[in-house]
Amino acid sequence: MSALLKAEQLTKAFGSTQAVADISFDIAPGRCTALLGPNGAGKTTTIRMLAGLLQPTGGKLSYAGLKPGQSPNSLLGYLPQSPSFYGWMTGREYAVYAGRLCGLSAAEAKSQADSLLERVGLSAAAKRPISGYSGGMKQRLGLAQALVHRPRLLILDEPVSALDPLGRHEVLMLLRELKQETTVLFSTHVLHDAEQLCDDVIIIRNGEMALQGSLEEIRNNHRMSVITLHTEGDIRSMQWCMAYQSGAYVKELRRIEKGMELVVTDMELARGELLRQLAKDEIRVTKLEFGHSTLEELFMKVVSE
Amino acid sequence: MSQWTIIWRKELLELARSYKLLWLPLVFLLLGVSQPIMTYFLPDILANAGNLPEGTVIEMPKPQGGEVLAQTLQQYGMIGSLIVALGFMGAVSGERSSGAASMILVKPVSRAAYLLAKWTAMLALVWGSLAVGYLGAWYYTSLLIGEVDAIRAIQALLVFALWLSVIGTLTIAASVWLRSGAAAAFSALGLALLLSLTASFLPRALAWSPGQLPGLASGFLLESMPEAAGMIIAAGAVLTAAVLYAAVWRMRRMELP
Numbered sequence: 042m043s044a045l046l047k048a049e050q051l052t053k054a055f056g057s058t059q060a061v062a063d064i065s066f067d068i069a070p071g072r073c074t075a076l077l078g079p080n081g082a083g084k085t086t087t088i089r090m091l092a093g094l095l096q097p098t099g100g101k102l103s104y105a106g107l108k109p110g111q112s113p114n115s116l117l118g119y120l121p122q123s124p125s126f127y128g129w130m131t132g133r134e135y136a137v138y139a140g141r142l143c144g145l146s147a148a149e150a151k152s153q154a155d156s157l158l159e160r161v162g163l164s165a166a167a168k169r170p171i172s173g174y175s176g177g178m179k180q181r182l183g184l185a186q187a188l189v190h191r192p193r194l195l196i197l198d199e200p201v202s203a204l205d206p207l208g209r210h211e212v213l214m215l216l217r218e219l220k221q222e223t224t225v226l227f228s229t230h231v232l233h234d235a236e237q238l239c240d241d242v243i244i245i246r247n248g249e250m251a252l253q254g255s256l257e258e259i260r261n262n263h264r265m266s267v268i269t270l271h272t273e274g275d276i277r278s279m280q281w282c283m284a285y286q287s288g289a290y291v292k293e294l295r296r297i298e299k300g301m302e303l304v305v306t307d308m309e310l311a312r313g314e315l316l317r318q319l320a321k322d323e324i325r326v327t328k329l330e331f332g333h334s335t336l337e338e339l340f341m342k343v344v345s346e
Numbered sequence: 347m348s349q350w351t352i353i354w355r356k357e358l359l360e361l362a363r364s365y366k367l368l369w370l371p372l373v374f375l376l377l378g379v380s381q382p383i384m385t386y387f388l389p390d391i392l393a394n395a396g397n398l399p400e401g402t403v404i405e406m407p408k409p410q411g412g413e414v415l416a417q418t419l420q421q422y423g424m425i426g427s428l429i430v431a432l433g434f435m436g437a438v439s440g441e442r443s444s445g446a447a448s449m450i451l452v453k454p455v456s457r458a459a460y461l462l463a464k465w466t467a468m469l470a471l472v473w474g475s476l477a478v479g480y481l482g483a484w485y486y487t488s489l490l491i492g493e494v495d496a497i498r499a500i501q502a503l504l505v506f507a508l509w510l511s512v513i514g515t516l517t518i519a520a521s522v523w524l525r526s527g528a529a530a531a532f533s534a535l536g537l538a539l540l541l542s543l544t545a546s547f548l549p550r551a552l553a554w555s556p557g558q559l560p561g562l563a564s565g566f567l568l569e570s571m572p573e574a575a576g577m578i579i580a581a582g583a584v585l586t587a588a589v590l591y592a593a594v595w596r597m598r599r600m601e602l603p
Contacts, residue, residue, distance in 0.1 A: 144454065
């Protein structure tokens with residue numbers, strides 16, 4: 042499967058600050074990719090370069106299936122973090138204008154605008170000026186105007202960050218539908234959103250690539266076995282925890298309130314050993330869990346390294 | 347329909363919705379009409395002012411129609427250019443800093459078309475307003491003061507329209523180069539002032555300067571044309587084209603938020 046968009050050693054420096062350094066990735070057609078990273082990691086800068094709003098200082102971007110002389114922007118639909126419209130236009134006027142600018146005929150632009158506004162739930166507000174729209178409505182209008190020319194790649198910068206829980210839910214539901222129809226790349230600092238929606242993740246940190254791959258792959262490769270032990274917190278149990286000698290199979294030991302957390306290499310061995318010791322010393326266990334690390338933990342680990 | 351036309355129509359709609367399409371011609375009309383009326387009633391106004399000693403005799407030469415129109419153009423040269431600069435100082439920088447420009451320019455839209463649509467919308471409004479105001483002034487002048495030679499009057503109008511186009515183009519170009527609207531208006535007006543001051547101080551050395559345009563326009567009406575009329579007009583057109591070209595050049599390389 043050839044990539045729809047290929048970024049090679051993408052670099053952007055503002056003066057002496059390196060915002061993005063040597064980032065390479067592929068966006069495969071039909072996939073939904075999340076660009077993850079903490080605030081200030083370079084997500085927006087990367088997305089602005091992909092959208093052609095910023096000139097990279099180094100590296101290359103190539104789009105597949107581009108006819109000679111065709112602008113890559115005709116393949117893209119873009120929604121910035123806080124979309125800004127012409128407040129004096131109505132929602133419908135803006136959607137039609139966007140369609141016309143993308144080369145649709147007047148009739149086509151109107152019918153596309155109407156069906157998209159219907160789809161994002163703005164039909165009732167379509168004839169009102171945008172200046173009176175709420176943040177969630179603007180975000181939804183932003184989606185409609187980005188989709189008006191049926192782009193092959195939809196690029197969204199923090200599509201839900203500024204929204205309240207309800208607006209967030211609405212936009213996420215829309216994105217879930219949209220990813221069936223087109224390739225989606227969106228940035229977020231909320232791992233939960235990425236986990237819910239996407240197939241692939243790209244994690245960046247300080248402008249550099251930290252980790253990339255499909256969600257499944259990352260989950261499998263970086264999954265760690267974790268044992269969490271909670272006790273009643275009595276003195277004897279706490280002392281036992283403090284004195285606990287980790288075996289060779291324990292990779293990491295963290296004290297938590299009223300217990301401890303072990304990251305282990307061999308779950309079977311660890312499970313047997315720990316259960317035997319707990320039974321022998323009659324520790325007042327309230328909760329004992331043998332599980333796996335979550336993606337959240339991996340994300341925290343990757344970005345804070 | 348080309349992209350340019352689509353954007354141009356949006357610009358005109360914006361001018362209409364923001365009432366610029368209404369108040370700009372109105373201001374020009376008010377300025378234009380007040381000149382002949384004021385001139386006509388000036389002796390009466392002075393006589394009724396009341397702070398003149400008893401028995402003062404006011405004798406004023408009755409001005410020619412052309413002089414009154416030339417004075418109108420002087421008004422337009424000061425207040426008119428101020429209004430043009432203030433009206434268009436945020437043409438690009440406003441949309442750029444709000445992020446509205448990013449939303450549009452991320453579409454397959456040529457940046458040159460975006461800028462040229464704004465520029466032509468500005469020209470249409472400025473020429474229209476100037477024509478409306480000037481025609482009003484001309485009508486009242488011929489009614490109250492005296493006839494003006496029609497060909498001379500139209501020549502003066504066209505030359506002056508070119509001068510306002512220079513100022514409007516400078517303003518739009520400044521709004522591409524500078525982030526602040528106030529700075530754009532200030533530099534456009536400053537440059538225009540510099541052009542006309544240098545032209546009037548050094549009339550020989552700068553005989554072909556576009557700063558001679560307002561003087562040339564009045565010259566048509568006062569029948570004292572500078573010799574280099576053709577060269578001045580050509581210089582004005584070349585300056586406009588060059589400033590516009592620089593603005594498009596910058597626009598193509600601009601990084602957007």
